[in-house]
Amino acid sequence: MSAPVKEFFIDFQRCIGCNACVAGCSECHTHRGKPMVSVDKVDPAHSAQTAPMVCMHCKEPTCALSCPADAIKMDENGIVHSSLKPRCIACRNCEIACPFGVPKISEEIQQMQKCDMCFDRTSAGKKPMCTTVCPTGALFYGTMEEMKRLRPHSKPINKWRFGKQVIETKLWVMVPHDVDEVVVDWPELLNGASGPIDLAVKLKEYFEKHGVPDPEIREPLPESMPEARPDETEEAEFL
Amino acid sequence: MRELADTLRYFAGQLHWPSVRNASLLTALLVLAIVVGSRNLQNFDAALVGYTYACVAAAFAVFYRYSVWLTKPPTKKFWRRGWQLCFQPALWKNLRSPRILGEAVTRKLVVQDFVWRRSPARWLGHMLIAAGCLLAFAITFPLVFGWIHFEMGAVEPDHTYIVSVFGFHVHELPLAGFFSWLVFHGLVVASFMVIPGVMIVMYRRMMEEGATAVQRFSRDFLPLILLFVVSFSGLLLWVSYEYLEGYFFTALAQFHAWSVIALLLYLPFGKLFHIFQRPASLGVSYYKAANADKDPARCPVTGEAFAPKMQTDDLKEVLGELDFDYSAPDGKGPAWNEVSPRGKRILIARAHSIARKHKFD
Incomplete structure (x- = not known):
């Protein structure tokens, strides 16, 4: 142990x-x-x-x-x-x-x-x-x-x-x-919100007003993603 | 000499002095009750003095720990709220009916059906240990405090004992008969409850995967071992005087006394402290009942009612006292603890989406 x-x-x-x-x-x-x-x-x-x-x-x-x-x-x-x-x-x-x-x-x-x-x-x-x-x-x-x-x-x-x-x-x-820290924000828009739909609407308004960072700016994906495959030893260890 | 002074100063610094004061006062009251209850020590059994000292020391430690516990901001809040709900009828429309207290006491303290739902074997073991211990405490404490003692009663036609409580004669008991046997063998009966209870629980601790995964020796096995040693050595005392003409009795009595003292001194520090802590769950029942028909706190993200409004308000205050600041980033809107658990997880995922430059949108 x-x-x-x-x-x-x-x-x-x-x-x-x-x-x-x-x-x-x-x-x-x-x-x-x-x-x-x-x-x-x-x-x-x-x-x-x-x-x-x-x-x-x-x-x-x-x-x-x-x-x-x-x-x-x-x-x-x-x-x-x-x-x-x-x-x-x-x-x-x-x-x-x-x-x-x-x-x-x-x-x-x-x-x-x-x-x-x-x-x-x-x-x-x-x-x-x-x-x-x-x-x-x-x-x-x-x-x-x-x-x-x-x-x-x-x-x-x-x-x-x-x-x-x-x-x-x-x-x-x-x-x-x-990014150095995850900033969890719940701006003023939550005040008085009353559920998921209301929230989605308010979030949309908020981002329209304050601007959404350009979704096209994305970090390039690695060419291959070997880590996505389960490790070969994993199964043996799990069993 | 200086080192000793430093060590003492260090320990003094570690102590919570208001709690030392509370514990000293309550312990002094207990000592007073022992002196008065035993009629100026007239009914005090000098042979049991070791037990009495251990009881007084354990009482001091229990009072001290309880008092320190109550200074924790969340505990203090619940403690005050509990009493407030008890004594302010305006707040407890739902609590007027004695049903709530009755049900809470029955289910949470007496029947303990929540333990049954953890596992029936666990419940059986716990009930046997709990009932046996409470029976043993109910017999031991009044005896070692000199609150109950027995005097010789009539000799003819049958021998009787007179039971005296706080020096008042309350009952005359024939020496023979089943009921008298039970009275004089109460601790034997208790050991016949505690020992099987410990065995059941010990078996579970060795065989059940969920238990073996998280248990610790000092936390989970030590109290069981102590309970077993106390009950078994006590049972041997009875075997010795009843069937073996007192063989080895003196040594056994010494051993039993030390084991009981060890258990009493363990009481305030380990797992068994829950005996004193657990009644706080009644306060939680009151808290919930008092808020049952009030508007609950609704999550601004998911819209679900997830807690009593009183609790989210109280918690906001408590978190502040604990030096957490979960208030809204712009000072307006709900605090983080006014968002439901699922709402929080959704907003965390959104925060991550933002950190990933809205890749998920």
């Missing part, structure tokens, strides 16, 4: 919404049948974009600090765990406070459950379940060197800005080289 824990990378642009990660995650015994990964359709009326979300394991976890029962703990590897069963009172503070929308409260068993980066697997040198089944490498587990070699056109960052709040995470997100 002492294998070094490697790095976890999310590459949103690679998600194809296949939900393999959701299915894989559901197989874990610690949360029997319930997935801790979310795959959301971002704006289904206008775009095919889907986004996977696992726990980002914040270095200063808002969920743990906002827990009134002291039930959420971070381990020596920086993994933030599901709430301790004897303590959790299912108040839902963590669910509402988490900046990434990750924790899930199960009322019927009075516990908060969340992604723990497959603690049982990663601490024994295996990859988290979702990364073994992701066909596109949107969820990737490995070393920083591997990642840099495989995805030269992106870089991993772990800094997020929610309004004025900066959050650093254990997990990495792949972004273009000119």
Whole structure:
């Protein structure tokens, strides 16, 4: 149980919404049948974009600090765990406070459950379940060197800005080289918005007014994408 | 000498002094209750003094930890809200009916059906341990505090014992008979609940994949081992005096006493602290019931009602006290915790789309 824990990378642009990660995650015994990964359709009326979300394991976890029962703990590897069963009172503070929308409260068993980066697997040198089944490498587990070699056109960052709040995470997100932090903005337009359609309309108005960055300016794709193929050793390791 | 002073200063700096004050006051009250309840120590059993010291030390630590726990901003908020909802009838239209408290106490503390849904075996083990421990505590504490003691009663026609509570004679008990056997063997009965309970839970901890994945020795096995040692050594005491004419009794009694003291001193620090912490879940039931018919917080992104408005407001305040600033970037509009989990994930994906120069649009 002492294998070094490697790095976890999310590459949103690679998600194809296949939900393999959701299915894989559901197989874990610690949360029997319930997935801790979310795959959301971002704006289904206008775009095919889907986004996977696992726990980002914040270095200063808002969920743990906002827990009134002291039930959420971070381990020596920086993994933030599901709430301790004897303590959790299912108040839902963590669910509402988490900046990434990750924790899930199960009322019927009075516990908060969340992604723990497959603690049982990663601490024994295996990859988290979702990364073994992701066909596109949107969820990737490995070393920083591997990642840099495989995805030269992106870089991993772990800094997020929610309004004025900066959050650093254990997990990495792949972004273009000119981006240093992911800025999550919810401009004034959200004030009084009342649902997805309203939001889409307001976002459209907002971008028409403020200008949309030219969609034609895209970074060139690498000629071949060897990383998109599952690693040959992966299957053997998974089995 | 200087090193010692430095060490002491370091520990003093680590302590939360208002909680030391609270714990000292409450412990002093307990000591007073022991002195008064045992009629100026007249009914105090000197043979049990080691247990009493351990109880007082454990009580101090429990009060201290509880007091420190209540200073955490989210805990403080829930604690105050809980009492406020209890005592301000205007806020608790839904809470007038005793049904809510009754149901919360029954389901969350007595029956614990949520543990059953985690697994029936786990529930059985937990119920046996919980009931056995509570029974043992209910017997041990009044005895070691001198609050209950037994006196010789009638000799003819049958021997009786007089049960005295706080020095008042409350009952005369025949020495023979099933009920008397139960009274005098309450701790034996408790050990017959705790030991099978520990076995069931231990078995589960060794065999169930979900448990083996995340358990830790100090957190999950140590309390089970302590409970087993206490119950089993206590049971051996009974075997020794009942069937073996007191064979090895003195050594066993010493061993049992030390194991109980170890358990009492572990109580405030480890997993067993949940016994004191858990009733806070009643406050959550109140909180939810009080908000059941109020307008919920609606997510501005998805439009879904995702939490009581009171909770998102309270949480905003608590996050501020914790030095987080999740207010809207331009100061207007909702704070980040007023967006639902799914709404947040959608906006994060949008943020990424923007970082990728709107490639996904």
